[in-house]
Amino acid sequence: xxxxxxxxxxxxxxxxxxxxxxxxxxxxxxxxxxxxxxxxxxxxxxxxxxxxxxxxxxxxxxxxxxxxxxxxxxxxxxxxxxxxxxxxxxxxxxxxxxxxxxxxxxxxxxxxxxxxxxxxxxxxxxxxxxxxxxxxxxxxxxxxxxxxxxxxxxx
Numbered sequence: 001x002x003x004x005x006x007x008x009x010x011x012x013x014x015x016x017x018x019x020x021x022x023x024x025x026x027x028x029x030x031x032x033x034x035x036x037x038x039x040x041x042x043x044x045x046x047x048x049x050x051x052x053x054x055x056x057x058x059x060x061x062x063x064x065x066x067x068x069x070x071x072x073x074x075x076x077x078x079x080x081x082x083x084x085x086x087x088x089x090x091x092x093x094x095x096x097x098x099x100x101x102x103x104x105x106x107x108x109x110x111x112x113x114x115x116x117x118x119x120x121x122x123x124x125x126x127x128x129x130x131x132x133x134x135x136x137x138x139x140x141x142x143x144x145x146x147x148x149x150x151x152x153x154x155x
Contacts (some may be wrong), residue, residue, distance in 0.1 A: 003056055004088045005041050006081055008034075014084060015070055015077045024072035034069030053089055054128060057082040058120035065111050075107045086128070094133030095140040102127055 006014075011034070019026055028034065041059045045051055064078035083093065083103070093099055106123055109115070 001051070003045065003051075003053055004085070005045070005056065006038070006060070006085055006088075008038055010084065011038060011064070011077065011081055014080045015073060018073045018076040018080060022073070022076060024076075027071040028069065029071045030067075030069050032069075033067040037063035037067050037069060052121075053086060053091060054125040055117065055121045057085055057124045058117045060085060061107055061110055061124075062117060062120055065107050066114070075104075075111060078110075079103050079107050082124070091128065092133060092135040093128075093131045095143070096131070099127075099131040102131065 016026075018024070037060070040063045041056050044059055045056070060082050061078045064081055065075045068074045070077065079100075086093070106120075106127060109123075110120055
């Protein structure tokens with residue numbers, strides 16, 4: 001199984017989009033943490049025989065949201081990076097406010113409860129099944145993201 005994974009340029013573009021849409025302080029807090037978050041899924045697929053897209057999404061969310069490589073927007077970037085990874089691997093979501101709220105709650109659970117990758121993967125699988133749908137434009141996805149962010153604020 002081959003899974004397309006985000007690279008450094010992708011995460012930078014997504015992070016810039018997050019800050020553009022929902023605000024926050026630009027800048028890097030720790031370059032090594034960003035690189036570690038990008039490398040973790042790559043290392044996983046290299047050394048683990050059995051993996052799926054939900055596990056890769058779990059690794060991305062856990063790494064980006066919890067490592068805090070950026071000054072601001074880590075959780076939001078983790079969320080969009082996971083959705084981006086699903087999308088480039090031909091899994092699409094219905095862009096609704098509820099989808100974004102559900103994924104936002106997942107990310108908040110990851111950073112507060114600190115569950116294992118298997119637990120995160122299981123919840124991602126449930127959300128994927130619940131919200132999977134036809135291909136949406138990035139504008140539609142970002143609009144749903146922005147609408148969800150007006151109701152849910154991160155500390």
